[in-house]
Amino acid sequence: MKLIGSNTSPYVRKVRVVLAEKKLDYAYELENVWSGDTRIHESNPLGKVPCLVMEDGSTLYDSRVIVEYLDTLSPVCKLLPPNGRDRVDTKTWEALADGVLDAAVLVRLERTLRPPEQQSAAWIERQFVKVNAGLAVMARDLGDSPFCCNNHYSLADVAVGCCLGWLSFRFPEIGWRDDFPNLARLFDKLSERPSFKDTVPHG
Structure with missing residues (x-):
């Protein structure tokens, strides 16, 4: 398998963490979309990453x-319940974690693609409302x-950990650690796992 991705993408990080937890071998190809x-x-x-290229050339x-597919490839560290309410x-x-990231x-x-005079403060505020509401839930x-x-x-923890890590990376001004100390405790615990240590966003 080959994973096409970016070291700054939280969605790519989620896949990389799962690959590490499942102990699956893969090639990693960096791509700037x-x-x-x-x-x-x-x-x-x-035109997005992550993209997983399979042995037969097909892509996911x-x-x-x-990550749902990867969880079926190895019995190591099952990350999704097989069915029912627990899986849902x-x-x-x-x-929820991906929605906060979105x-x-x-x-x-x-902020980065539009010149300042064309940026919409109302649009930015609308997105921050979603971020803050998602973190609160x-x-x-x-x-x-x-x-x-x-x-x-x-x-669930993989997704939340990647979300919180990216917010700290790109939006250090969001005070989620102070506002939600239980999320900070979870994140600190997750950050000790090798899968998270090896995929800290940078670039």
Whole structure:
């Protein structure tokens, strides 16, 4: 397998963490989708990373699709319950974490791709409302539990950890650590795992 990705993408990091937890071998190819000479469309028509290229040349895209597939490849560290409400709850946590990221990424794109005079303060504020609301729900639903779902490590924690890590990387001014100390405790615990240590965003 080959993963096409970026060291700054939280969605790519989620896939890399899962690959590490599952102890799966893969090649890693860096791609800047914003570069004029990017070739990402040859593998993903949506022009996004992560993109997983299979042994037969077929591709998977969208991090949620990729990690769900990867969890079936090895019995090591099962990250998704097999079915039922537990599986739905885990995927809902993932959707929430990814949704917070989606909103924060839109803010970053607005600020970095548009000149200041063309940026929409109302648009940015709308996205930050989503970020703050999502973080509040994460903290509420985590409560005093050691992990997001059923008191054990799962894909929910991978998604939340990658989300919080990217917010710290790109938006250090968001005071989620002070506002939600239980999320900070979870993040610090996750950050001790080799899979998280080896995929800290940079660039």
